[in-house]
Amino acid sequence: MYNLIFMGPPGAGKGTQSQLISEKFSIPQISTGDILRANVRDKTELGQEAKGYMDSGALVPDELVVSMVAGRLTEADCSKGCILDGFPRNVSQAGALEDTLAELNKSIDIVVGIEVEDAEVVRRLSGRRVCRECGATYHTSFNKPSNADTCDKCSGELYQRDDDKEETIEARLKVYRDETLPLVEYYKGKKLFKGVAGVGSVDDITGAIVSAIEECCDNT
Numbered sequence: 263m264y265n266l267i268f269m270g271p272p273g274a275g276k277g278t279q280s281q282l283i284s285e286k287f288s289i290p291q292i293s294t295g296d297i298l299r300a301n302v303r304d305k306t307e308l309g310q311e312a313k314g315y316m317d318s319g320a321l322v323p324d325e326l327v328v329s330m331v332a333g334r335l336t337e338a339d340c341s342k343g344c345i346l347d348g349f350p351r352n353v354s355q356a357g358a359l360e361d362t363l364a365e366l367n368k369s370i371d372i373v374v375g376i377e378v379e380d381a382e383v384v385r386r387l388s389g390r391r392v393c394r395e396c397g398a399t400y401h402t403s404f405n406k407p408s409n410a411d412t413c414d415k416c417s418g419e420l421y422q423r424d425d426d427k428e429e430t431i432e433a434r435l436k437v438y439r440d441e442t443l444p445l446v447e448y449y450k451g452k453k454l455f456k457g458v459a460g461v462g463s464v465d466d467i468t469g470a471i472v473s474a475i476e477e478c479c480d481n482t
């Protein structure tokens with residue numbers, strides 16, 4: 263069983279890598295951003311509360327996100343582990359996650375920090391395109407779909423996220439530095455953190471993440 267956290271600035275490649283590792287280890291990817299966007303799309307109460315925060319690049323309040331993840335972790339497909347992509351985003355969420363996992367007799371095996379500099383993040387986010395149907399991620403230059411508007415995997419429509427605009431990207435990077443980056447020290451203190459260089463080919467980065475997971479989980 264692997265319970266994994268993928269951390270890193272917006273655009274580091276957490277979603278891209280989580281999808282691949284999810285397939286490799288047959289464990290689900292739990293992306294809080296994807297779940298929140300589905301709620302916004304479906305105009306649920308949670309989606310309506312979350313939308314303003316997401317549009318401005320701020321974090322959605324902890325109580326909303328924590329209960330959403332706690333519910334998801336009790337679902338049957340998490341019995342063999344999961345990849346948390348984009349959660350926790352601050353120390354308070356990390357504490358709540360530990361409590362939730364303890365109640366389920368589980369714990370985190372490794373926190374993978376995907377490391378990418380700001381200028382590269384801006385290039386990646388400004389060209390990101392996402393499939394409305396299956397959530398697959400592309401880039402207009404670095405990972406082009408065969409047809410600009412169509413998903414190679416499911417033929418769904420590709421779109422640009424509202425928060426992938428330049429002004430919002432800057433705000434999201436500041437939120438990452440101020441609120442999420444302290445988690446690196448937090449997880450280093452617990453000997454769970456492993457940094458992986460996030461620049462280079464997607465396949466090479468996947469290989470480095472798999473090695474980090476296998477190394478850490480063999481040692482435990």
Ligand code: ADP
Nearest residue numbers: 272273274275276277278386390400401404464
């Ligand atoms: P995150 O989930 O961390 O926000 P994504 O996985 O959505 O990041 O990746 C952001 C963008 O960068 C996407 O357009 C994706 O196709 C692209 N991308 C992901 N990994 C790489 C890579 N190793 N090199 C270049 N571009 C990448």
Ligand code: AMP
Nearest residue numbers: 294295315316320321322327348349351
């Ligand atoms: P992401 O898809 O991870 O880039 O997240 C998109 C947006 O969803 C973020 O900018 C936040 O507004 C919100 N969000 C996602 N995950 C969280 C979280 N763990 N805590 C608070 N807000 C979140």
